[in-house]
Amino acid sequence: MKEKYNVAVVGATGAVGTKMIEMLAESTLPLNQVKLLASKRSAGKERTFKGQTLVIEELVPESFEGIDIALFSAGGSISKQFAPEAVKRGAVVVDNTSHFRMDPDVPLVVPEVNPDALKRHKGIIANPNCSTIQLMVALEPIRKAYGLDRLIVSTYQAVSGAGIHAMEELKTQATEYINGTPAEKLAANILPCGGDKKHYPIAFNALPQIDVFSDDDYTYEEWKMINETKKIMEDDGIKVVATCVRIPVLSGHSESVYIEVKEDGADVAKIKKLIETAPGAVLQDDPSQQVYPQALMSIDRKETFVGRIRKDIDIEKGFHMWVVSDNLLKGAAWNSVQIAETLHAMDLVKV
Amino acid sequence: MKEKYNVAVVGATGAVGTKMIEMLAESTLPLNQVKLLASKRSAGKERTFKGQTLVIEELVPESFEGIDIALFSAGGSISKQFAPEAVKRGAVVVDNTSHFRMDPDVPLVVPEVNPDALKRHKGIIANPNCSTIQLMVALEPIRKAYGLDRLIVSTYQAVSGAGIHAMEELKTQATEYINGTPAEKLAANILPCGGDKKHYPIAFNALPQIDVFSDDDYTYEEWKMINETKKIMEDDGIKVVATCVRIPVLSGHSESVYIEVKEDGADVAKIKKLIETAPGAVLQDDPSQQVYPQALMSIDRKETFVGRIRKDIDIEKGFHMWVVSDNLLKGAAWNSVQIAETLHAMDLVKV
Numbered sequence: 001m002k003e004k005y006n007v008a009v010v011g012a013t014g015a016v017g018t019k020m021i022e023m024l025a026e027s028t029l030p031l032n033q034v035k036l037l038a039s040k041r042s043a044g045k046e047r048t049f050k051g052q053t054l055v056i057e058e059l060v061p062e063s064f065e066g067i068d069i070a071l072f073s074a075g076g077s078i079s080k081q082f083a084p085e086a087v088k089r090g091a092v093v094v095d096n097t098s099h100f101r102m103d104p105d106v107p108l109v110v111p112e113v114n115p116d117a118l119k120r121h122k123g124i125i126a127n128p129n130c131s132t133i134q135l136m137v138a139l140e141p142i143r144k145a146y147g148l149d150r151l152i153v154s155t156y157q158a159v160s161g162a163g164i165h166a167m168e169e170l171k172t173q174a175t176e177y178i179n180g181t182p183a184e185k186l187a188a189n190i191l192p193c194g195g196d197k198k199h200y201p202i203a204f205n206a207l208p209q210i211d212v213f214s215d216d217d218y219t220y221e222e223w224k225m226i227n228e229t230k231k232i233m234e235d236d237g238i239k240v241v242a243t244c245v246r247i248p249v250l251s252g253h254s255e256s257v258y259i260e261v262k263e264d265g266a267d268v269a270k271i272k273k274l275i276e277t278a279p280g281a282v283l284q285d286d287p288s289q290q291v292y293p294q295a296l297m298s299i300d301r302k303e304t305f306v307g308r309i310r311k312d313i314d315i316e317k318g319f320h321m322w323v324v325s326d327n328l329l330k331g332a333a334w335n336s337v338q339i340a341e342t343l344h345a346m347d348l349v350k351v
Numbered sequence: 352m353k354e355k356y357n358v359a360v361v362g363a364t365g366a367v368g369t370k371m372i373e374m375l376a377e378s379t380l381p382l383n384q385v386k387l388l389a390s391k392r393s394a395g396k397e398r399t400f401k402g403q404t405l406v407i408e409e410l411v412p413e414s415f416e417g418i419d420i421a422l423f424s425a426g427g428s429i430s431k432q433f434a435p436e437a438v439k440r441g442a443v444v445v446d447n448t449s450h451f452r453m454d455p456d457v458p459l460v461v462p463e464v465n466p467d468a469l470k471r472h473k474g475i476i477a478n479p480n481c482s483t484i485q486l487m488v489a490l491e492p493i494r495k496a497y498g499l500d501r502l503i504v505s506t507y508q509a510v511s512g513a514g515i516h517a518m519e520e521l522k523t524q525a526t527e528y529i530n531g532t533p534a535e536k537l538a539a540n541i542l543p544c545g546g547d548k549k550h551y552p553i554a555f556n557a558l559p560q561i562d563v564f565s566d567d568d569y570t571y572e573e574w575k576m577i578n579e580t581k582k583i584m585e586d587d588g589i590k591v592v593a594t595c596v597r598i599p600v601l602s603g604h605s606e607s608v609y610i611e612v613k614e615d616g617a618d619v620a621k622i623k624k625l626i627e628t629a630p631g632a633v634l635q636d637d638p639s640q641q642v643y644p645q646a647l648m649s650i651d652r653k654e655t656f657v658g659r660i661r662k663d664i665d666i667e668k669g670f671h672m673w674v675v676s677d678n679l680l681k682g683a684a685w686n687s688v689q690i691a692e693t694l695h696a697m698d699l700v701k702v
């Protein structure tokens with residue numbers, strides 16, 4: 001086990017990269033050097049890390065010489081091109097893009113759920129999609145206790161999942177609409193999805209599209225939740241389906257989750273107790289005091305908040321709940337740094 | 352059948368009352384006099400109706416002398432007190448509050464769905480809850496063709512359902528948060544629910560509470576959807592469950608709807624065709640062109656917009672869809688005026 005690590009952050013100026021730097025500063029991971037990498041355009045910009053000024057460098061294959069751990073969050077094509085370069089130079093990659101997630105050689109890890117999958121890594125570990133991670137933290141204790149037959153998820157996702165510019169776009173649109181600009185004249189250049197043809201305002205709107213559509217009329221965001229859940233829980237038999245929706249929230253994803261458990265004996269009190277003692281989860285569930293998870297209150301928190309747990313009215317083994325987490329932290333930056341911490345604890349920071 | 356009606360609007364200054372006046376102006380209902388009623392505080396204020404200036408009068412029992420149709424939207428306690436006064440004086444009441452909805456003597460009507468229920472009225476007809484109405488418009492054609500075994504609904508509801516002041520509060524909070532006021536210092540006095548103890552910001556947030564909580568940890572808003580669906584569809588056997596959530600949208604409710612039909616033979620193409628020809632519904636469903644219903648684009652439209660129709664991945668008779676409508680129009684003011692038009696067409700404007 002190394003005593004101290006050299007860590008690179010790829011995509012250091014993005015919404016997630018910025019949070020990765022914050023999370024590294026708070027991390028228990030023993031650090032030697034932290035190197036910030038980004039596109040040529042951002043090279044030369046400065047960031048503060050534990051009181052030191054770090055200058056962002058342009059990402060090139062040689063950037064990874066001497067690096068032990070590389071945290072990637074600069075888009076799938078950057079990961080595709082540069083993650084193998086990092087591994088070639090001896091770095092373990094934790095990749096926050098979707099590029100490697102379904103690769104059978106790449107573990108897809110939520111440290112509270114499937115840390116043992118890290119043992120099978122071949123240099124690259126994938127960070128699951130934001131909306132999947134918080135769902136896994138909430139549901140794994142229930143799956144362990146009662147099994148999961150079926151999930152139906154409707155998401156209420158924040159714009160920060162689409163990056164810093166999407167956050168600025170929401171604020172600008174909101175201000176303009178409040179000041180009298182009609183909906184059809186609001187400038188929209190990013191959402192629902194940077195890579196798609198049409199763009200719509202998100203301010204005071206709800207867009208039932210995240211990522212592009214697949215041929216079957218589900219979006220890729222919905223397929224991520226379906227496929228990643230099965231891979232992380234190592235159970236292809238779980239029925240999973242999702243409707244993924246962007247709402248005018250800056251950060252903090254919320255999810256309306258319906259589950260059917262397999263075994264008899266589950267009840268609301270027992271499920272609440274499971275959440276209360278689950279790693280990474282916080283029970284916020286007291287309707288008599290109007291206590292339930294809220295996106296706006298989840299910002300800058302690392303935990304996943306679970307509430308509104310109640311039995312389905314008709315289905316004996318059916319339950320509903322409301323799951324909220326900061327998509328930039330547990331959904332991305334914190335889960336990536338936590339994977340690095342876990343690799344260290346398991347002595348797996350080696351290619 | 353009367354040639355022309357005297358119509359009263361009770362709660363004329365509210366978010367729904369204002370839209371009732373607009374809808375009456377556009378209505379085919381033959382009108383003689385329109386009388387605007389509100390609390391003493393609002394008496395003397397003026398409103399324009401088809402180019403005429405109408406002065407709002409204070410609501411008293413005698414206000415209903417000579418009135419044929421009274422549209423109520425001033426809160427449950429006002430309806431409780433004054434609807435019987437109106438009926439006593441010969442008016443037919445269309446009540447937009449929840450007060451009479453589950454009364455077995457009161458028809459609960461969506462004109463596209465159960466107009467015949469109007470024949471049983473005894474002076475009072477209830478307008479269903481906003482989120483239920485649009486669900487009924489979308490699902491009734493499917494129920495008729497294939498039967499409905501089960502519904503799971505997650506709502507994305509606009510603040511205008513909580514009134515004009517909630518809309519102002521959202522705009523003020525959004526502006527203040529954008530200008531740097533931290534979440535914990537945002538003034539919140541109305542949402543999630545005027546009648547409950549605690550209030551939370553709605554700007555850049557999602558609140559999984561609408562109306563107060565029942566003892567079973569469902570909210571009354573959720574129970575409205577459950578009970579009203581069964582009453583309108585005249586089928587206590589339909590399994591219905593809901594999670595009702597307020598999001599920072601000014602007007603336009605969205606719903607993520609999962610259904611399981613009873614009969615064999617349903618498919619996405621057939622369901623799309625049913626929606627296309629359903630009264631009051633508009634199919635907006637072309638993922639290849641990013642066409643789907645959007646709350647912001649539903650404002651001031653009377654229709655219910657349906658899209659993202661797709662088969663469940665695992666369940667043969669399961670389907671998902673996205674249903675959007677202007678909660679102030681089809682969800683409230685337009686449905687009420689449409690009930691009045693239907694009463695007229697069926698010669699039922701009599702107590």
